[in-house]
Amino acid sequence: MYATGHGIGVIKSADAGKTWEAASSGLGGLSTEGFTIDGKDPNTLYVWVLGNGLYRSKDAATSWQRVDDGPKKQEIRSLVSVNSPTGMGGIWLYAGLDTGVMKSPDCFCGWDKLPNEGLPEGRVYSLAVNPTNPEILYAGLRQGVFKSTDGGQSWSPVTDLVEDAIVTVDAGNPDQAYAVGTDGTLAASTDAGQHWTKMEDDDAEG
Numbered sequence: 001m002y003a004t005g006h007g008i009g010v011i012k013s014a015d016a017g018k019t020w021e022a023a024s025s026g027l028g029g030l031s032t033e034g035f036t037i038d039g040k041d042p043n044t045l046y047v048w049v050l051g052n053g054l055y056r057s058k059d060a061a062t063s064w065q066r067v068d069d070g071p072k073k074q075e076i077r078s079l080v081s082v083n084s085p086t087g088m089g090g091i092w093l094y095a096g097l098d099t100g101v102m103k104s105p106d107c108f109c110g111w112d113k114l115p116n117e118g119l120p121e122g123r124v125y126s127l128a129v130n131p132t133n134p135e136i137l138y139a140g141l142r143q144g145v146f147k148s149t150d151g152g153q154s155w156s157p158v159t160d161l162v163e164d165a166i167v168t169v170d171a172g173n174p175d176q177a178y179a180v181g182t183d184g185t186l187a188a189s190t191d192a193g194q195h196w197t198k199m200e201d202d203d204a205e206g
Contacts, residue, residue: 002061004035004047010067012061023061026054032087034076038106039083039091046093048076054108068108071097080127081106084151085133094152096124096139101152118155119146126166130174130192139195140165145179147193159196161187 001013002023002179009024009032024030031050045057048063054068054076070076078096086092086105095101100116101124120143130136137148144160145167160182170176177189179196187201 002035002037002045004032006031006033006050008032009036009121010045010047010061010064019115022103025056025062025188026064026065028056028066034079036081039081039129039131046079046081047187048079048095050075067106071095071102071111074098076129077123078125080129080137082129082134082151083131083139092134094127094129094137096125096127100124101127101139103152113150115154117153118157125164126168128167128169128177130169131171135173136192138167138169140167140179145177145187145193145196158193159187159189161185161196161198 001017004010006203007030009027009030013020029049030053032047042059047055049081053066054070054182055064055126056067057064074097076095080094082092084092088105088107092103101114102111104111105134122142124139126140128138135151137152138147142164145160145165146155146181148155160186162179164182165179167179175192177193180186187196188199189196
């Protein structure tokens, strides 16, 4: 397990979260956002260091190397690695910004602005991908959770039960998705984002 955040860089747990250790060797700073695991190789990781660029690790966070400037004059707020062929032997990285979503192949030869059709203006707090269908993406914004079924070309709102949403997809069951808001509200979907319900404390504990 990995965690990242402002002032902590990257930390890693090898015992299901019981203990944690620093895993930031080579990073150009400890204020980090937008961490993701490569869609093909679980030992390859990416993280954005605020004001310093995009870093990659190929050894499960033992060491990091700077690989890209990122989108021009923008900070990356969220990252997701999508296991969809780029035509160059790699995968795509999608970046959530303050102004929508962009993508880049992992050769880092430029960032493409997506149409962002249906996506409101404002910061994209989180991105998540269906691990069995890389065309299905979720984005968390102030207005709630949005879903794309065409690789980020267009988006539709799927729930406004949470604000400033952080969204994730269950790796073992891609139809199961979760979103949490800044006020602690937790919502879940069991049908790939079509319907959402708030989870009460008893539900979360179960």
